[in-house]
Amino acid sequence: MSELMHVSGLTFRHSDQKRWLKKPEVFALGPIELTVKRGETIAIIGENRAGKSLLAKLLVGAIPADEGEIFLSNVMYNAAKKKSTKSYNSSNDIRMIFQHSSEAMNPGIPVGRILDEPLKLNTELSESERKTLIEDILVKVGLLRDHYYFYRHMLSDGQQQRVAIARAMVLQPKILVADEPFAALDPSVRSQTVNLILKLQKELGLSFIFISHNLGIVRHIADRIIVMDGGQIVETGKTETIFRWPQHEMTKKLILAYQSLVPQQTLATSE
Structure with a gap:
């Protein structure tokens, strides 16, 4: 797999305002170094406030x-705040899928218009060309062409999540970043969404970076794992290596917590 993305020295610092009788809280992330290969799935894991969503x-x-x-x-x-000749946030090669898909959908706008907006802003396609592309994307994510005319209240949770995936895909990115994309879904819908992501990755050669507390899903779909703690990457490696031989104390803690929730028979089978 060829290298698609390389991150160097990525740093973020945030300080809350000082309050009465309370010291200001300072959170620093980085410096972060990481690479993403074409067609690779990377999972970012860690406890709350480790910096996963911020990254x-x-x-x-x-x-x-x-x-x-x-x-x-x-x-x-x-990637810094200072102006540069190339605006990184205008790049269409990397897009994000948010955790709460329903909150990201305007209830007064049909699916077609939701997916049409990024195309109107970022391409010179005609209206008919955009509509055809949107309908094709809807089919790719397991929906119908007629869902183009549906509103949010007409869709199930799973269908709303598929619309969120379609919106992230409509500009044909090379990398999709998903922040807890399965957390709000019931187990059956979650399984369908995982299978959809694997299918899209195989068909389109997409790379995925996803944040998840569900280490069962992480073990199932990730090629590589990044472990974060306190705004730092404390361990990284191939998925099975991390699960079998965790090195950092935070990694050991996360793996142990996962193993305590999984029936030992299941663990033995996966070994």
Whole structure:
């Protein structure tokens, strides 16, 4: 697999305002170094406030970094707040799927218009060309062409999540970043969504970076795992290596917690 993305020195610092009788809280993330290969699935795991979601937002350009560079498709972007010749957050090669798909959908706008907006802003396609592309994307994610006309209240939770995936895919990115995409779904829908992601990856050669507390899903679909603690990457490695021989204390803690919830027979089978 060829290298698609390289992150170098990505750093973010945030300080809350000082309050009465309370010291200001300072959270620093990084410096982060990581690479993503074409067709690879990377899982980012860690406890709450480890910096996982913040890192995801920095990677897609939703939040500017204080320092750092991101190389994407052999183009270098300055990810920091200062102005640069290339605006990283305008890159369409990397898009994000949010955790709560329903909250990201305007209830007064049909699916077609929701998916049409990024195309109108980022392409020169005609209206008919955009409609055809949107209908094709809907089919790819397991929906019907007629869902183009549906509103949010007409869709199940699983269908709303598929619309969220379609919106992330409509500009044909090379990397999809997903922040807890399965957390709000019931087990059967979650399984369908996982299978959909694996199918899309195989068909389109997409790379995935996803954040999840569900280590069962992580073990099932991730090629590589990044473990975060206190805004730092404390361990990284191939999925089975991390599960079988965790090195850092935080990794051991997460794996032990996972093993305590999984029937020992299941663990023995997976070994």
